[in-house]
Amino acid sequence: MEKDIAKITVIPPKSLDTFAAARYDGKTISGAHPQVVRSTGHALPEGKSGELQPETKILSVYKMERTFFHVDIDNRRFIKVGVPDHTISFDHMVYKGSHYEMPFDLFLEKPPKPGDLNHEDVVITKIPQLVTIALQEMSEKYQVPAYELKNLSDFDLMVDLKALAAREKDLLPVFEIFGKNYNVDLEDYSFKRGDHKIPLNGFKPVSDPYGDRYAYIDSGTHQLVKIDITTIKEMPPERVVKIVIPSNDRLDAYYVGKNREPDLKTYLLSNPILTGQKARVIPLSQTNIPAIVKSNVNNELRQQFEQTQRLNARKMRRGINT
Numbered sequence: 001m002e003k004d005i006a007k008i009t010v011i012p013p014k015s016l017d018t019f020a021a022a023r024y025d026g027k028t029i030s031g032a033h034p035q036v037v038r039s040t041g042h043a044l045p046e047g048k049s050g051e052l053q054p055e056t057k058i059l060s061v062y063k064m065e066r067t068f069f070h071v072d073i074d075n076r077r078f079i080k081v082g083v084p085d086h087t088i089s090f091d092h093m094v095y096k097g098s099h100y101e102m103p104f105d106l107f108l109e110k111p112p113k114p115g116d117l118n119h120e121d122v123v124i125t126k127i128p129q130l131v132t133i134a135l136q137e138m139s140e141k142y143q144v145p146a147y148e149l150k151n152l153s154d155f156d157l158m159v160d161l162k163a164l165a166a167r168e169k170d171l172l173p174v175f176e177i178f179g180k181n182y183n184v185d186l187e188d189y190s191f192k193r194g195d196h197k198i199p200l201n202g203f204k205p206v207s208d209p210y211g212d213r214y215a216y217i218d219s220g221t222h223q224l225v226k227i228d229i230t231t232i233k234e235m236p237p238e239r240v241v242k243i244v245i246p247s248n249d250r251l252d253a254y255y256v257g258k259n260r261e262p263d264l265k266t267y268l269l270s271n272p273i274l275t276g277q278k279a280r281v282i283p284l285s286q287t288n289i290p291a292i293v294k295s296n297v298n299n300e301l302r303q304q305f306e307q308t309q310r311l312n313a314r315k316m317r318r319g320i321n322t
Contacts, residue, residue, distance in 0.1 A: 060134040065125055067109045073130065073137040076270065080109065093127060095155065095266040100127040129154045155265060163273040167254040175251065176278030177243065178219050186248060186255045196222060203245060214244045219281075227289065233296050235284065242287050244280040251277070 059070035061081060069078035069088070080086035092111045093100035104125040105112045112122050131138045131149045139146040142157055149157065167173070172183040175191060182191035182198065191198040202224040203213035216225040219239045227236065249256045249271050257267035284290070 057137075060137060062127070062133045064109075064127065065104060065106055065123065071130070071134040071137065073134050073141055086110070091270060093266070094263055095269055097153070097155075097265075099129065101125070102127060131157060154269060158272065159265075159268050160273045160275065163275050164254065164268070167252075167273065173252050173254075173273075173275070173277075175245070177217075178222065178279075178281070180222070184251045186252050193222075198222060198224065200248075206244065211247055212244050213247070214242055216240055216284075217243055229289075229292050231296065232289070232293055233300065235290065235293055238283070241284060242282040242289075244282065246274075246277065250274055 059072055059079070062069055062071050062078070064078065068081040070081060072079050072087075076090040078088040078090075086109070088102075088110050093102045101124050103111050103117055103122055105116070105119065105121050106123060107121040112119060116122060127133070131152060131154055135146050135149060138144075138157065139149055144152075144157065163173075172185055172192075174181045175184050176182070177191065177198070180193060182193045185192050186200075188197070189200045191200070198217070200213075203215040206212045206214055216227050216236075217223065217240070218225055218237075219241050225236065225240050245251070253268060253271040253273050254264075257264045257271065261267040
């Protein structure tokens with residue numbers, strides 16, 4: 001039998017040493033101390049008195065089965081009331097249109113491990129739309145008046161519906177490189193503009209293998225340029241620059257969600273379709289290439305000097321022997 005979806009209303013206190021008046025189905029939560037959380041998500045010490053500072057906020061409270069959690073919209077997580085280290089990422093939730101569902105261990109008060117889904121303490125909990133359980137926070141985050149949110153679902157609010165409609169019609173995303181618009185074609189794994197292609201496999205990770213990527217490119221011809229950092233001894237022409245592009249899920253979240261994820265709508269809620277993106281252009285003078293060139297030249301000069309020293313030593317030894 002499905003459980004009713006509860007609604008929580010939190011009345012923020014005026015100071016940190018004032019108890020919060022929270023209501024669950026019309027009943028006051030006795031002894032509920034306000035969990036005041038900074039924008040970083042770290043809790044302030046309980047019992048600290050004084051007026052709330054501008055950087056603090058009171059988070060809404062939601063009762064998940066038998067446990068009360070704060071709803072941290074900015075960091076996409078639930079925080080157990082009074083236990084700031086006990087968190088549940090929104091990524092565990094599956095969007096069902098009118099609500100979310102999530103496996104929840106009643107004993108551990110968090111989602112179970114994959115192998116424990118059939119444990120007797122595990123239930124599928126239903127969670128209302130975030131616009132229902134954290135109306136004010138959603139209003140602030142997405143800059144939409146609270147009264148307008150009452151007629152919107154999370155999907156309506158958090159997903160660019162116009163961009164989604166375009167992708168559903170197979171219109172490829174647009175990405176700007178050097179002021180020119182290219183289509184992002186992850187099926188072909190390239191940027192396309194007319195007959196010209198820039199292959200995505202020519203880009204390397206900046207640091208995180210699943211994060212931003214970079215490549216060297218001729219800004220005049222829009223052709224990728226290979227730079228061997230182990231041998232380069234002079235700077236390329238100034239028109240050769242470094243460009244940085246985002247990960248695939250930011251280039252085309254719709255394609256990634258549709259082809260590689262179990263549920264497209266749930267994926268798009270946490271990986272929005274982005275528009276108006278463009279490559280970040282970095283002149284080589286602002287990269288480590290000049291230092292690499294200088295180091296390679298110095299190494300070559302040192303090797304030449306050492307070789308000359310060895311040759312001179314051999315000549316001297318021959319002279320002594322004769």
